Amino acid sequence: MKIAIGSDHAGFHxxxxxxxxxxxxxxxxxxxxTYAETPPVDYPRFIRPVAEAVAAGEVERGVVxxxxxxxxxxxxxxxxxxxxxxxxxxxxxxxxxQHNNANVISLGERMMSEETALxxxxxWLDTPFExxxxxxxxxxxxx
Numbered sequence: 001m002k003i004a005i006g007s008d009h010a011g012f013h014x015x016x017x018x019x020x021x022x023x024x025x026x027x028x029x030x031x032x033x034t035y036a037e038t039p040p041v042d043y044p045r046f047i048r049p050v051a052e053a054v055a056a057g058e059v060e061r062g063v064v065x066x067x068x069x070x071x072x073x074x075x076x077x078x079x080x081x082x083x084x085x086x087x088x089x090x091x092x093x094x095x096x097x098q099h100n101n102a103n104v105i106s107l108g109e110r111m112m113s114e115e116t117a118l119x120x121x122x123x124w125l126d127t128p129f130e131x132x133x134x135x136x137x138x139x140x141x142x143x
Contacts, residue, residue: 001125004059006032006050007109008043011065011072014109014117018063021118025125030059047072051079054103062104063121069108076104083141085124088112093120097127099134 003022007015012034022029032049034041043066050062062082064072069086076084084104085096088111096102105124107117 001061002028002030002059003061003063004030004032004050004053005063005065006046007034007065008046008067008072009034009037009040010067011069011107011109012037014107014114015063015065017114017118018065018121021121022063043071044075047075048079051076051082051084051104055079055081060103061125064104064106065109065117066106067108067110069106069111073106076106081142083138087120087124089116090120090123093123094127097124098130101129101134101138 005015005019019029019031033046047064050064053059054062064076066072073084073086076082082104083100083102084106085100085102086106087093087096105121107120
């Protein structure tokens, strides 16, 4: 799978760990930055390119990170065709895919351990969209 990833300075360390995990799993990772923890940067500059790549079909999915993940999810969800799930535990990652067909996941480095972040990305990658009753809701989002 081709996956774009991006973060601000506050999500940089987990971005690098997730990028390594994805590469080790055989995915093609497109890093949209930031490329260092310092200096501090504005997250929209790095999150919007991830969301735009997903919406344009250049990549199949996207991973965005920041301190809390909130602003990153808000930024990604401003791009038509993106369904970014802010995830904080296993159930939120699983339901983001099962019920919402999330094509982007947002995580907060200050909100969880690195081990949890890696696990949530794995769950999000492995969980299929259920379709069915959820499909009409997804279509409504895109109207």
